[in-house]
Amino acid sequence: MLFPVILLLTFICGYLFPWWVSCIMAFGAAIIFGKKSSWAFWCGFCGISLAWVALALLKSFPNEHMLATRVAHVFHLPNWGLLLAVTALIGGQAGGMSALSGWLVRRAFEKR
Amino acid sequence: MKVFKAILSVIFTVALIWALQTKFGDIPPLGEFLNPSTGFWQNAESKNIIPTENLKLKGLQGKVTVKFDENMVPHIFAENDHDLYYVQGYLTAKARLWEMDIQTRSAAGRLSEIVGAKALDIDRYHRRMGMTYGAEHTLQGIMKDPVMSKVINAYSDGVNAYIKQLKPGGYPIEFKLLAYAPEEWKPINSAYLLKLMSETLAGGSNELAMTNVLDKFGAQVTKDLFPDYPMHEDPIIPAGTKWDFKPLPIPQPPAAFKAQMLASMRDKEKIEGIGSNNWAVSGSKTASGYPILANDPHLNLTLPSIWYQMQMTAPGVNVYGVTLPGAPCVVIGYNKKVSWGVTNVDADILDWYQVKFKDASRTQYWYNNKWNKVDRKIETIKIRGEKPLIDTVLYTHHGPVVYNNVDMAKKGRVNVPVGNALRWIAHDESDEFKTFYLLNRAKNYADYREALKYYTAPAQNFIFASADNDIAITPNGKLPLKYKDQGKFIMDGGDPANDWHGWIPSEQNPTVKNPQRGFVSSANQSSTDQTYPYYINWKFEGYERGKRINDRLGAMTKATADSMRVLQTDDYSIRAQDIMPTMLKYLDASKLDDNQLAALDTLKKWDKFCGAKSVGASIFGKWWVKFYTFTWRDSFEEKDRLLYFPTMDRTEALLIKEPNSKWFDNVTTPVTETASDVLMGSFTAAVNELIKEQGNIGEAWQWGHVKPFEVKHLGNVPGLGSGNFVSGGTGSTVNALIDGHGPSWRMVVQLGPQVKGYGIIPGGQSGNPGSFYYDDMLKTWQAGQLKELLFLQSATQNSNRIKRTLTLSK
Numbered sequence: 070m071l072f073p074v075i076l077l078l079t080f081i082c083g084y085l086f087p088w089w090v091s092c093i094m095a096f097g098a099a100i101i102f103g104k105k106s107s108w109a110f111w112c113g114f115c116g117i118s119l120a121w122v123a124l125a126l127l128k129s130f131p132n133e134h135m136l137a138t139r140v141a142h143v144f145h146l147p148n149w150g151l152l153l154a155v156t157a158l159i160g161g162q163a164g165g166m167s168a169l170s171g172w173l174v175r176r177a178f179e180k181r
Numbered sequence: 182m183k184v185f186k187a188i189l190s191v192i193f194t195v196a197l198i199w200a201l202q203t204k205f206g207d208i209p210p211l212g213e214f215l216n217p218s219t220g221f222w223q224n225a226e227s228k229n230i231i232p233t234e235n236l237k238l239k240g241l242q243g244k245v246t247v248k249f250d251e252n253m254v255p256h257i258f259a260e261n262d263h264d265l266y267y268v269q270g271y272l273t274a275k276a277r278l279w280e281m282d283i284q285t286r287s288a289a290g291r292l293s294e295i296v297g298a299k300a301l302d303i304d305r306y307h308r309r310m311g312m313t314y315g316a317e318h319t320l321q322g323i324m325k326d327p328v329m330s331k332v333i334n335a336y337s338d339g340v341n342a343y344i345k346q347l348k349p350g351g352y353p354i355e356f357k358l359l360a361y362a363p364e365e366w367k368p369i370n371s372a373y374l375l376k377l378m379s380e381t382l383a384g385g386s387n388e389l390a391m392t393n394v395l396d397k398f399g400a401q402v403t404k405d406l407f408p409d410y411p412m413h414e415d416p417i418i419p420a421g422t423k424w425d426f427k428p429l430p431i432p433q434p435p436a437a438f439k440a441q442m443l444a445s446m447r448d449k450e451k452i453e454g455i456g457s458n459n460w461a462v463s464g465s466k467t468a469s470g471y472p473i474l475a476n477d478p479h480l481n482l483t484l485p486s487i488w489y490q491m492q493m494t495a496p497g498v499n500v501y502g503v504t505l506p507g508a509p510c511v512v513i514g515y516n517k518k519v520s521w522g523v524t525n526v527d528a529d530i531l532d533w534y535q536v537k538f539k540d541a542s543r544t545q546y547w548y549n550n551k552w553n554k555v556d557r558k559i560e561t562i563k564i565r566g567e568k569p570l571i572d573t574v575l576y577t578h579h580g581p582v583v584y585n586n587v588d589m590a591k592k593g594r595v596n597v598p599v600g601n602a603l604r605w606i607a608h609d610e611s612d613e614f615k616t617f618y619l620l621n622r623a624k625n626y627a628d629y630r631e632a633l634k635y636y637t638a639p640a641q642n643f644i645f646a647s648a649d650n651d652i653a654i655t656p657n658g659k660l661p662l663k664y665k666d667q668g669k670f671i672m673d674g675g676d677p678a679n680d681w682h683g684w685i686p687s688e689q690n691p692t693v694k695n696p697q698r699g700f701v702s703s704a705n706q707s708s709t710d711q712t713y714p715y716y717i718n719w720k721f722e723g724y725e726r727g728k729r730i731n732d733r734l735g736a737m738t739k740a741t742a743d744s745m746r747v748l749q750t751d752d753y754s755i756r757a758q759d760i761m762p763t764m765l766k767y768l769d770a771s772k773l774d775d776n777q778l779a780a781l782d783t784l785k786k787w788d789k790f791c792g793a794k795s796v797g798a799s800i801f802g803k804w805w806v807k808f809y810t811f812t813w814r815d816s817f818e819e820k821d822r823l824l825y826f827p828t829m830d831r832t833e834a835l836l837i838k839e840p841n842s843k844w845f846d847n848v849t850t851p852v853t854e855t856a857s858d859v860l861m862g863s864f865t866a867a868v869n870e871l872i873k874e875q876g877n878i879g880e881a882w883q884w885g886h887v888k889p890f891e892v893k894h895l896g897n898v899p900g901l902g903s904g905n906f907v908s909g910g911t912g913s914t915v916n917a918l919i920d921g922h923g924p925s926w927r928m929v930v931q932l933g934p935q936v937k938g939y940g941i942i943p944g945g946q947s948g949n950p951g952s953f954y955y956d957d958m959l960k961t962w963q964a965g966q967l968k969e970l971l972f973l974q975s976a977t978q979n980s981n982r983i984k985r986t987l988t989l990s991k
Contacts (some may be wrong), residue, residue, distance in 0.1 A: 087349075089198050090215035096194075126216035136354075136951030139219055142458035142900030143358075156215040156222075163201060163212060166194040170187070177187040 071102040071109065075116025075168065083124045088160075091117055092167040099171030106172060113168025118161030125156055186897045204360040207898070214357050221357055223350040224646045224951040235988045240267055240338050243991070246976040247272065249985040252968070253946040253954040256492040256983075258976035264333045265495040266509050268989060270339025270366075273489055277351035277506035277948040278344070278363055280485045280895060281370070285507060288312050288373035288380070293564040295361045301564065302592050308560040309574050310384075310597075311581045312376045319372040321611040329615050336509040340366040354950060355896055357742035371614070374507045377637075379607035381480070382525045383639035387720075388533045389598040390669045390825035394817075397824065406844075409666065409719045410711055411830040413759060415728045417642055417656060417703040418691045420710040426689045428714035434664040435678035449962045456722045457524035457924075458749070458915055460702035460730055461646040461654070461697060468739040471933035472646035475745040476513055476522025477924035479917050483895040484902055484956060486944030487925045488512075492973060493621070500621040501938055501972050503926050506948075510617035513928060515938050515972075518624045519647045524703045526640035526656045529718040530606035532681075533598050534579045534674030543585075546577050547675045560573055579604040579674055595823055598671055604681065606659060611637035626651040626694065633657045634687050644705035648932045654701035655692040656708040660685040676953075685715050700734040702727065704915070723829060725755040725913040742967075745929040750965035751915040752791040757801050760833050761789070766803070767857040767862060779878050780868045791908040793885030796878065802887075802911060803871060807863035808832075815847045886907060891919055892943055893951075894960065901950045903959060910974070912948060916965075927967060939967035 079091040093169050095113045103109045127148070137149035146152050149158050201212025214220045230249075241261035245268050250256065255272050259265040274281065286292055290307035292300035307313075324330045346361050354365060395403050459476040467473050480487055488503035493511060502514015538555070539545040545552040556576040563569045575582040579602040584590040590599045612635050619632035629645045633655055636643075636937045640658025645651070661681035672679040693701060693710045705722035733748050734740075761784075770781060780800050787797025809832050817824045827835075835842050840856035847854050875881040885907030894901035910916035910923070917923060928940040942963040947954040961968060971982050 083216075083218035084216075086603040088212055088218055088220070089202070092198055093192070121217050125222045128217065128222045131227035131229060132951060133228060134225075134954070136225040139900050139950050140354075143898055144900075149406070156217070159201065159211055161214055163194075163197055166190070166197055170194045171192040173183070173187040173190045177183045 071098055071104070071112040071168070072116050074098045074102060075113055075164065076120050079117050079120035079164070080123065083120065089163070090164050091120070095164050095167040096171040099168040100175045103168070103172035103175055106169060108171035110165040110169040111181075113171075114161040114165030116168070117164025118157035121160035122153060122157050125153060128152075202609060205424055207359050209360050213360065219348075219350040221354050221811065221951075224354045224357075224949055226947075226949060226952040230985050232984070233986045233988075235990070238267075238271065238342050238989050238991065239991065240342050241989060245989040248973065248976070248983045248990065249987070250971045250980075250982045252490075252958060254490045254971070256973050257489075257494060258652060258973075259493075259495040262495055262498075263331065263494055265498070265631045266332050266335040267339035267342070268510060269491065269504065270336040270341075271989075272339075272491075273504065273506050274340040274343035276365070276604050276946055277346075277489060279355040279757070280686040280948050281340070281366070281507040282363060283355070284377055285370040285373040288377040289316070289370075290560070290562060293562055293570075295359055295565060298563040301562065301570065304562050305560075305570075305585070305589075306561065306570060306593050306597075307380075308572060309581055310380075310603060311574075311582045311605065311910075312380070312607050313560070314558065314576075314581065314642060315376050315379075315605070316369055317370040318608060319375060319612075320369045322612040323368070323372065323456070324615065326612050326615060328620065329612055332509050332614065332618060333371055336371065337366055337368045338638070339810060345956060355898070358898065359896075369424065371508045374505055375613055376607050377610075378505075379605075379639045381639075383528070383530055383606070385530050386533065386596055387825050388671045391669055392598070392825045393822050393824050395670055396481050397822075406827040407669075407719070407825070408831065409725065410707065411721075411828065412834040413728070413830055414707050414710075414724045415731050416707045416710050417560040417654060417701075417727070418693045418709045418713075419696050419698060419747070421587070422693050422696070422709075424689075424713065426686075428689065429662060429683075429686065431714065432662060432664045432667075432682040433678065435669065435673070435676045456705035456726065456917065458702070458704045458726055458730060458917075459522040459524050459642065459644040459654075460734060460745075460748075461520075461644050461652040462734060462737070462740050462745075463652050464650045466734075466737055466740055467698045467931075468741050469931060469933055471648065471931065472650060473653050473740060473742060473745055473929065473931050474515070474520040474522060474644060474646040474652075475749060475927075475929045476524070476644065477749050477927045478513065478523065478689055479922055480925040481921055482892045482923050482925055482943050483496065484944050484950075485895060485948030486942045488942050490940070490942065490970075491561070492971075494973075494976075498622045499974070501970055502928070503527040503940075503942070508614065510614055511621050512617055513926060514621070515932075516621065516623070517648070517936055518932075519620075519629065520645075520932060520936070520938075521620050521623070521629065521964055522644050522928065523641035524644075524674055525705055526642055526658060526708060527705055527718055527721045528640040528656070528658060528660055528708075529660070529663075529668050529716075530640065530661060532579075532604045533601040533671045534577070534604060534679065535598075535671055536577055536582060536600060536674045543575060548578065549675070549677050557803040565796050569913065572817045577602045577674060579680075580608050600805065601671060601889065602674055606638040606640075606661070609637060609659070612972075613637055621901055626653060629653065630655075630688075633690075637871055642705075642708075644701060644703065646930070646932050648934070648936070651695060652693040652701050653692065654703060655690055656703070657687075657690050657692075659687075660690060660715070660717060663716045666715065666719055669719050672797050689715070698735060700731075702730045702734060704730055720828060723756075723913055725759075726915050726917065728755045729915050731754055741930045742931045742937065746927075746965070746967050748915060749924065749927050749929070750910075752798075752910040754789045754791050754798070754801070754914055756829070756833075756913045757787075757789040757804065760836065761801060762810070763837050764860055766851065767836075767860050769861060772861060773865070776872060776878065777865055777868045781864075783878065791884055791909055791911050791914050793883065795884045795909070796882045798873060798884040798909075798911070799882050799887040800867065802884070803867035804864050807870075808859060811847075811859050811866075812845060813851050816844065843899055883907075884911075888919070890923075891921060892956075893921060903956060906963065908963065924962075927962070929967060936972065938970035938972055940970050941967050 502511035704726035
């Protein structure tokens with residue numbers, strides 16, 4: 070349940086709020102739906118990174134990845150695919166840590 | 182334990198998010214920059230164009246229709262002037278907001294606000310040279326004018342209408358890279374753009390270096406090596422043109438004076454090729470019987486492009502041309518009846534005055550035999566991540582004391598004399614946009630002359646052609662009335678005789694209408710022959726481009742727009758024509774090795790065209806530069822003192838007329854060298870350098886490979902520029918592509934009952950690297966082609982080139 074919730078919330082938030090709002094969402098979702106530590110982390114990681122990849126590609130395909138290619142060169146990356154991977158990694162890291170924190174906070178309040 | 186883990190995890194997460202929101206050095210905040218909802222991905226524009234769109238803009242008074250053609254050039258149809266300039270501001274901001282922001286920030290000395298202390302020296306220089314002081318005065322001038330104040334306010338409101346509806350995701354990518362937000366646009370920003378143009382085109386000075394020359398060599402040598410008129414010249418106003426006015430009395434120079442220098446400085450290389458070409462050919466020489474006008478202003482080429490093309494239509498005006506992002510009106514262009522263009526005059530409108538202060542408090546200075554009060558202007562420079570710097574600038578009646586002391590100068594510009602006040606035309610009240618406003622609406626020669634009256638700086642050669650078969654050119658601007666050579670050297674600021682003595686009356690600025698030869702032209706060379714009664718400057722750009730243009734135009738009959746295009750991309754070297762025979766004459770071939778002989782052989786067969794594939798151009802180019810440097814460096818290159826090198830024209834004259842001159846002798850060697858020795862030394866050095874850099878003589882020696890050329894990003898961001906490409910031309914050829922400088926807009930206009938314009942910019946209309954219109958015109962420009970410009974007569978006129986219609990209303 071946790072993964073699809075984070076994925077969906079991040080995707081929708083993408084159109085409405087600054088990016089870190091989805092980290093708060095992942096945190097909250099993990100409090101409600103979290104099951105265990107590594108599970109929470111990977112749900113957060115994949116949820117945000119996949120949503121980011123989808124949102125990025127929605128902009129980049131009609132652009133024929135022209136901008137992504139230029140920006141990849143700005144950062145001395147050979148192609149836009151790698152830039153997308155970096156994007157996914159950074160979003161995933163923030164999402165994973167947020168969800169993990171949510172789960173750990175829930176556990177801290179749970180009775181034994 | 183659980184609690185501890187949770188707290189640790191939360192702290193780490195918050196820290197991570199904070200780090201991703203924070204700028205480290207030059208790296209943008211990664212989370213902010215990479216996230217797809219507000220980061221750079223949002224700047225990726227779709228290839229699909231929305232064919233029709235309606236938009237509400239509250240500030241409008243009526244309805245405005247905008248048609249975009251296949252290069253996304255907007256064609257604006259407004260019901261009144263207010264809406265016309267409002268929409269010009271709105272659309273320009275939409276396409277070029279960051280360019281507008283960074284250029285005006287740079288001019289205003291506010292770069293440190295966004296990039297931190299590393300921009301402090303440049304900011305300080307801009308503040309201290311009086312950019313703000315000048316912009317404030319220009320704004321005053323504009324606001325006094327009932328028409329132009331409305332224009333500038335409408336433009337500004339239009340820009341703000343765009344900025345106000347902008348959300349972070351929509352910020353241009355450079356704002357995201359540098360992590361800052363657009364701010365409200367102010368009318369003074371347009372004035373700052375004028376100051377920036379003045380700085381680029383008329384902000385340099387060689388008075389310090391010339392004064393050092395005078396100090397070292399004395400008056401006689403200085404007079405000999407730095408004559409007031411070149412050997413080779415082909416002036417803008419044809420030689421022999423009669424002056425039909427009674428000149429004002431010419432002011433008298435004060436008793437001889439030689440400024441003393443307080444500081445020592447280092448050399449800075451002068452770039453050849455910051456210039457421009459324009460010409461107009463009378464109907465008697467064209468195929469159609471109507472005039473053709475051509476203009477290609479040369480500037481430091483950038484992406485986003487310097488110019489933004491636009492057609493602007495409202496009752497009383499229908500004009501097409503290029504606009505400066507951030508400024509109202511079309512700057513270079515045409516309408517149904519007339520066309521006009523500009524090149525730089527190189528007038529001496531910037532002078533340095535040595536200031537004598539009463540004491541260390543620097544509250545009073547000596548002028549006109551008494552002590553006068555020094556004004557103080559406080560400049561606060563905000564610095565990102567640091568406390569602001571408060572700087573006090575001293576002003577005499579001449580202007581600001583740019584560098585107070587040696588310490589300040591060490592970190593700053595090499596050509597600014599310490600403790601001197603700057604008198605600069607760009608400090609004065611002015612209303613330049615008025616000239617363009619009137620030219621946009623001009624119908625004939627009389628309108629052109631009227632429009633020129635309002636222009637102050639930077640002085641430009643305004644060229645003109647009309648459907649009435651008039652052609653004309655006027656080196657124009659507010660030109661100070663001076664004694665001969667006033668301002669060639671640093672002046673004594675205490676003597677009123679050194680002040681500017683008013684102005685050359687604007688109607689007495691050099692001008693010519695319909696000259697006998699059937700054409701007018703300019704390429705930054707001397708404005709006139711030596712009979713013009715007033716002093717404009719002792720030195721202009723070399724005559725080579727002007728000479729080539731005049732030779733070609735003189736020979737031309739039945740000219741077409743395409744003949745003009747071919748001339749704009751002409752790369753024949755007049756310099757090689759003038760000097761190479763002499764250089765070859767004095768070169769002793771018996772002393773050369775096989776490689777050098779092969780190079781000499783190529784050079785002898787060279788046709789003197791500097792095309793991208795020319796090997797001769799590479800050899801000659803390197804040889805000449807080395808010869809020039811070897812000739813002067815032993816006497817004019819000093820570690821701690823900036824000396825001005827004699828001009829290339831003077832060097833040519835020396836080689837042709839005085840091959841045994843003492844200047845060819847290298848003072849650091851015991852033997853006495855002549856021109857022949859310097860030619861040999863420079864030739865072998867040039868060939869050896871080519872071999873070292875490009876290998877043995879062959880394809881790699883082609884000019885296009887030897888000369889690096891790139892259209893760089895305006896903020897120098899790697900990856901957002903064009904990358905290096907092969908190109909022909911050099912600084913002294915008509916097609917003047919060198920060191921990133923070149924034709925920033927090529928325009929050819931065929932006047933007549935049905936005016937036809939052609940033009941191209943080396944880039945595109947959009948300032949967004951994520952747009953297909955960022956550099957879509959670059960290839961056509963590189964190929965030396967022009968595009969026929971779409972000049973619509975009404976909003977309802979059909980054309981299959983129109984790709985999008987935008988309707989704006991209240």
